[in-house]
Amino acid sequence: MSFVRTVLGDISPNEIQQTMIHEHLFFDLSHVRKETDSILADSPELEEELRQVKKFGGNTIVEVTNIGMGRNVAGLAQLSERLGIHIVCATGFYKESVYPEAAFTKSREEIADLFTSDILTGVGDHGVKAGIISEIGSSHREITAVEEKVFRAACDTHKRTKAPLSTHCELGTEGTAQLRIFEEEQVDLKHISFGHQDLNTDLNEQVLLLQSGAYIQFDTIGKNNYRSHRDRLENLLILLDKGFEDQLMLSVDMTRKSYFRKNDGPGYVYLFDTFLPDLRKAGVTDLVIDKLMIHNPRRFLAFAE
Numbered sequence: 109m110s111f112v113r114t115v116l117g118d119i120s121p122n123e124i125q126q127t128m129i130h131e132h133l134f135f136d137l138s139h140v141r142k143e144t145d146s147i148l149a150d151s152p153e154l155e156e157e158l159r160q161v162k163k164f165g166g167n168t169i170v171e172v173t174n175i176g177m178g179r180n181v182a183g184l185a186q187l188s189e190r191l192g193i194h195i196v197c198a199t200g201f202y203k204e205s206v207y208p209e210a211a212f213t214k215s216r217e218e219i220a221d222l223f224t225s226d227i228l229t230g231v232g233d234h235g236v237k238a239g240i241i242s243e244i245g246s247s248h249r250e251i252t253a254v255e256e257k258v259f260r261a262a263c264d265t266h267k268r269t270k271a272p273l274s275t276h277c278e279l280g281t282e283g284t285a286q287l288r289i290f291e292e293e294q295v296d297l298k299h300i301s302f303g304h305q306d307l308n309t310d311l312n313e314q315v316l317l318l319q320s321g322a323y324i325q326f327d328t329i330g331k332n333n334y335r336s337h338r339d340r341l342e343n344l345l346i347l348l349d350k351g352f353e354d355q356l357m358l359s360v361d362m363t364r365k366s367y368f369r370k371n372d373g374p375g376y377v378y379l380f381d382t383f384l385p386d387l388r389k390a391g392v393t394d395l396v397i398d399k400l401m402i403h404n405p406r407r408f409l410a411f412a413e
Contacts, residue, residue, distance in 0.1 A: 110410040113227070113239030113271070114194045115185040124194060127168040127405035128161070128379065130243070130274065130303055130327035130359040133187060133195070134171070136178025137363070140206050145364045150183050157368055157376045158191055164380035167193055168405065170359075172242040172274065174200040175222075176208035181236040196409060199226035199238035200262060203245035203276060204252045212254055219261035220268065227269045240409065241265050243303055245276030251285050259286065263293035270412035274301040274325065279334070280308030283317050283324075290322075297321040299412050301357065304328055306340045314343075318352045323408050327359035329383050330367075330374030341383070345390055353396050357404050358383070 111118040135148040148154065158169075173179045181197050188195040200223060201211045214222070226238040244262045246255050266273045273295075277283050283302050290300055297320045305314055306326035317324050326344055328334060347356060360379050362368070369375025374382070384397060 112409045113237055115188050115197050115236050121406040121410045124406045125167040126165045126401045128359045129170050129357040129405055130172055130325055130361050131169050132173050132363050134178055134180035134183050135173050135363055145366050150187060153368055153370055160377040169193060170196045170240060172198045174198045174202055176206060177202055181231045182234045185236050196239040198240050198242040199223045200241050200244050201258050202243060203247055204255050211258060216257050216261045219258060220264035223265040224268050227271050241271050241273040243274060243276040246278060246282040246286060248278040249281045251282055259289045260293060263295050266295055272299050272408050275303050277302055277304045280304050283313055287317060287320055301325055301408055307334055318355050323355045323357055325357050328361045329358060330360045330378035341386055353399050356400050358400050
């Protein structure tokens with residue numbers, strides 16, 4: 109029986125409706141970025157952002173904040189219960205520039221043990237189990253030696269637990285190199301999703317990743333200083349035209365309070381009130397949008413049989 113593992117327990121994939129596949133609700137990279145904008149926590153402002161998403165039928169958020177990024181699984185469980193939304197939390201290490209010490213000192217096997225425990229036993233003493241291995245990251249235009257160790261440990265964890273695995277491609281780079289590792293480790297690519305591919309302007313590489321059978325994420329929607337709204341939209345339309353509608357998933361990747369709608373940013377709701385309407389205007393049917401937002405996330409998030 110397939111299931112999706114949420115912070116409040118396992119559910120049927122059919123309970124998932126509109127899904128944001130790559131988000132942060134609790135987040136803290138202030139120690140790296142040397143500012144406080146990059147601290148997200150439970151607050152009336154966050155709650156209002158999520159209530160806007162709920163109004164559009166969004167009922168599932170994949171929260172990919174992992175070890176060393178300000179992960180707060182107890183807070184996620186409280187938020188999920190209070191707002192009536194499904195939240196999937198993550199285990200993993202992000203990228204070398206923000207790794208905790210354990211990423212450097214632990215062996216591949218020890219890292220896999222840690223990730224596996226988060227999924228099968230629960231994070232710390234909270235009883236909350238991780239439901240995804242994410243966001244497993246590479247640096248800009250390179251995978252460092254320690255990042256490769258973490259990637260291979262993540263592959264071991266997937267094989268042990270059958271949990272889905274999604275990646276961080278810094279500014280859209282290194283997808284092919286990540287794919288090579290997955291192929292070497294003989295991971296079933298149907299349970300892998302490559303992140304931040306809307307920041308990858310190499311259409312051929314996007315197609316290569318999709319042809320492997322993996323998913324890719326257009327997950328920085330609304331961050332128009334990285335890539336324009338129109339470019340993102342046109343890129344997605346090309347991939348849909350090529351027949352990849354069953355392998356694409358969407359999100360906005362909120363990482364700063366200044367991105368909130370209240371603070372004149374795009375907000376989590378940008379996906380629903382701006383991007384999806386423009387997809388429809390471009391001729392994308394509700395049937396296809398339901399694949400991007402509901403059916404693809406259901407399949408991807410379900411633990412492998």
